[in-house]
Amino acid sequence: MSGADGTRRVRVAAVRGDGIGPEVLDAALPVIARAAAADGVTLDVTDLDWGGDRLLRTGHAMPDDAIDVVRAHDAILFGAIGHPQVDPDVSVWTLVLPLRKGLQLYANLRPIVGWPGVATPAREGAEVDLLVVRENTEGEYAGIGGRVHQGTPDEVATEVAVHSRRAIERIARCGFGHARERGQTLTLATKSNVARHGYGLWDEVVAELGEREFPDVPREQAYVDALATRMVARPESLGVVLCSNLFGDILSDLGAPFAGGLGMAPSANVAPGVDVPGFFEPVHGSAPDIAGQGIANPTAAVLSGAMLLRDVGCPGAADALERAVGTALRDGGARTRDLGGTATTTQAAAAVADALDAPA
Structure with missing residues (x-):
């Protein structure tokens, strides 16, 4: 305008x-x-x-x-x-x-960058420049669930995670696009060894999309617990980290100290296209x-x-x-x-x- x-x-x-x-x-x-x-x-x-x-x-x-x-x-x-x-x-x-x-x-973008003059937990010489690409509308934050028998010894609470092929594919396309633009590897945070239905779908959709539309972009997948350890020990080894809603929330906060803390951590909620x-x-x-x-x-x-x-x-x-x-x-x-x-x-x-x- x-x-x-x-x-x-x-x-x-x-x-x-x-x-x-x-x-x-x-x-x-x-x-x-x-x-x-x-x-x-x-x-x-x-x-x-x-x-x-x-x-x-x-x-x-x-x-x-x-x-x-x-x-x-x-x-x-x-x-x-x-x-x-x-x-x-x-x-x-x-x-x-x-x-x-x-x-x-649907896309929550959280860059984590090491800044000159700002002390961080990264070992001397490590350069941190990664981007967490987080699915922003589904997962454990879908809001589906409830509690019954509240206040009694039989109380039960459910929290249903929702993972749809459409939502996974659109956030994966966003993640691949950023990885291509930045010249970095796309790392999928998964937990399909235990949560085999929802995160199994993530593994399949990301692999299919990578082969079909982004064969030039290096990709890998890592179990989220091992990935958290790697982020702490070797943050410079990561480029674009593709995550579900919950995993992205946790990992981006975990990475914030490498930028100097949460006071240094920006984010964008966007819908590319x-x-x-x-x-x-x-x-x-x-x-x-x-x-x-x-x-x-x-x-x-x-x-x-x-x-x-x-x-x-x-x-x-x-x-x-x-x-x-x-x-x-x-x-x-x-x-x-x-x-x-x-x-x-x-x-x-x-x-x-x-x-x-x-x-x-």
Whole structure:
């Protein structure tokens, strides 16, 4: 969409959310907008008061027409979700998952990158640059199950995992595409030695698709428990990790320390090939214990903004923003307390902005 002056405009719905969410978005959004402006793009930001406070006030975390509201935008940027007065499952099932499912954002992309100047558990010399590609609509998070005989000794709970050929194939195609683009091996996280029905289907579909459409992309499969060990011991040996919903959630958090922690972990919820807005969010939670103190790390929100810019067709701005993050971390200005530094939330974001403005 272009304005009257010919400037390209990108409509962003901003959900600041709970806890540190407003702080990290307030710090990150101006930096993201500055990167976009340098690439000739203006961000039109609409603030949405969705989250725990709205849920407590109205009984609904978001309005009934929420899907229509976000469809009127090009992208959605989240701060954090999770209110201390709301059960965690309620926060997830009244906002995040309904948006993912309602928009059919079937791919959750979580990059894990080692940054200069940031201490990580990786052994000296190890370079970490991997991408977790997670199926985002099915698996153990399908919401099928229930409890009977509650409160009695005979209580039973069921949680049914759903794995469909269609969903596996579309996320596998996404994973193969990223592996081809990055020149890396695709590693399938599986557990078909025990969960032979659901994960057996994953093994079959990924192998068939690889042979049929991606014969040039190296692929392997690994049992998820062995893969977790490998990620800890040799993270540099991994490229694109293709996962079910549950496995992707766990492995991406396990890998976050190699980027410096959850405060450094961005993510994208997207539907490649489908005309719907993606939503982009830091992997970290709302951290109510430090909310309002101005010490939260805004980097994951900034990097989520870079993923947003790339998704809406601004790769130059995205690249510039990521380079600026690297410079600010290396020089120390963006290192908040969780990274061993002293920068506040606003100071860290300002350091990235300064690096963005510095001559190349």
